[in-house]
Amino acid sequence: MSSAQPVPAIISGQPKAATLLARSAGSDKIAHAYLFRGPDGVGKRDAAIAFAARLNCDTLENGAACGHCPTCRKLFSGNHPDFIHIEPDGAAIKIGQIRELKKALSFPPLEARHRVALLADVHTMRREAANSLLKTLEEPPADTILILTGDEAGGILPTILSRCQVIPFFALPYGHVAATLAREEEIGEDEAAALAAAAEGSLGRARMLHKSGLLAQRRTIIETLLKYSAAAPKGVEPLLNLAEESGALKETLPELFDLLRLWLRDLVITAIGGPAALIGSRDLQPLSASALQRWSLPDLIERFDLLAEAEKQLSRNCNRALVCEVLFFALL
Numbered sequence: 001m002s003s004a005q006p007v008p009a010i011i012s013g014q015p016k017a018a019t020l021l022a023r024s025a026g027s028d029k030i031a032h033a034y035l036f037r038g039p040d041g042v043g044k045r046d047a048a049i050a051f052a053a054r055l056n057c058d059t060l061e062n063g064a065a066c067g068h069c070p071t072c073r074k075l076f077s078g079n080h081p082d083f084i085h086i087e088p089d090g091a092a093i094k095i096g097q098i099r100e101l102k103k104a105l106s107f108p109p110l111e112a113r114h115r116v117a118l119l120a121d122v123h124t125m126r127r128e129a130a131n132s133l134l135k136t137l138e139e140p141p142a143d144t145i146l147i148l149t150g151d152e153a154g155g156i157l158p159t160i161l162s163r164c165q166v167i168p169f170f171a172l173p174y175g176h177v178a179a180t181l182a183r184e185e186e187i188g189e190d191e192a193a194a195l196a197a198a199a200e201g202s203l204g205r206a207r208m209l210h211k212s213g214l215l216a217q218r219r220t221i222i223e224t225l226l227k228y229s230a231a232a233p234k235g236v237e238p239l240l241n242l243a244e245e246s247g248a249l250k251e252t253l254p255e256l257f258d259l260l261r262l263w264l265r266d267l268v269i270t271a272i273g274g275p276a277a278l279i280g281s282r283d284l285q286p287l288s289a290s291a292l293q294r295w296s297l298p299d300l301i302e303r304f305d306l307l308a309e310a311e312k313q314l315s316r317n318c319n320r321a322l323v324c325e326v327l328f329f330a331l332l
């Protein structure tokens with residue numbers, strides 16, 4: 001994921017990763033390969049840049065990168081020749097990208113004490129590409145450190161995992177995400193808090209939700225749904241229009257479905273008296289109360305299944321507007 005946001009000079013919101021990496025850099029026991037592992041959008045890429053800066057900064061301040069020397073400036077603006085950043089080309093990092101990386105690494109670093117190659121989202125990497133990386137991972141050239149990022153699900157091949165020092169990353173505290181977002185986007189506290197909760201502690205996802213306006217779309221859908229009587233819906237025009245509109249969302253439609261699922265989950269948590277801290281749909285509080293009066297727990301569970309069915313159809317490339325229409329009427 002690339003982002004236009006400025007990269008902070010220190011690793012923020014991830015105390016465990018920050019401690020482990022500071023210890024690693026401070027003791028000069030630097031591993032030759034790290035795997036930054038955790039959910040999407042919680043700062044793994046920024047942490048890799050900050051770590052590269054910590055290792056190469058010309059004028060460390062209290063053991064941390066200064067953020068303003070020429071080396072830091074190049075790194076934080078994405079212009080350092082010895083910071084190599086590889087992102088999936090389409091769905092995954094391909095074997096051709098690994099070959100190019102190996103070629104680039106066969107030359108010595110241009111100016112860095114520690115060249116860093118960042119390979120993002122290695123959980124998407126196929127076996128062929130992964131195998132081609134193994135030897136480099138085990139014995140990278142002198143002065144080169146590989147940093148891989150990946151999610152916490154099971155998609156990372158054991159052969160990769162066993163060759164890396166794993167640095168765990170976690171969902172960010174909602175307050176941290178909200179404060180960062182409020183500062184970056186100049187939005188109000190309430191809106192920032194709602195976005196942070198809906199993104200479940202992923203700053204990257206919160207930024208996407210802000211940009212896409214999906215929370216507002218979700219609210220309109222739910223408001224509309226709750227206006228109808230399930231038994232005999234009348235004047236269905238607005239619902240049809242919403243289905244049309246949602247169908248036109250294209251690549252963000254699955255994200256909208258995710259948000260609807262999050263809301264259903266929150267209703268279930270509330271229905272069974274679960275902890276309020278888990279609530280990700282805080283922007284929907286009054287609507288959620290009327291939804292809970294309308295639907296019983298079994299009703300809610302049934303709606304999860306309806307949503308899953310709609311997602312399945314979406315992945316089979318069925319007509320999006322039609323999928324939304326069927327879903328919205330079924331949810332009533």
Ligand SMILES: [Zn+2]
Pocket residue numbers: 056057058059060065066067068069070071072073
């Ligand atoms: Zn510096």
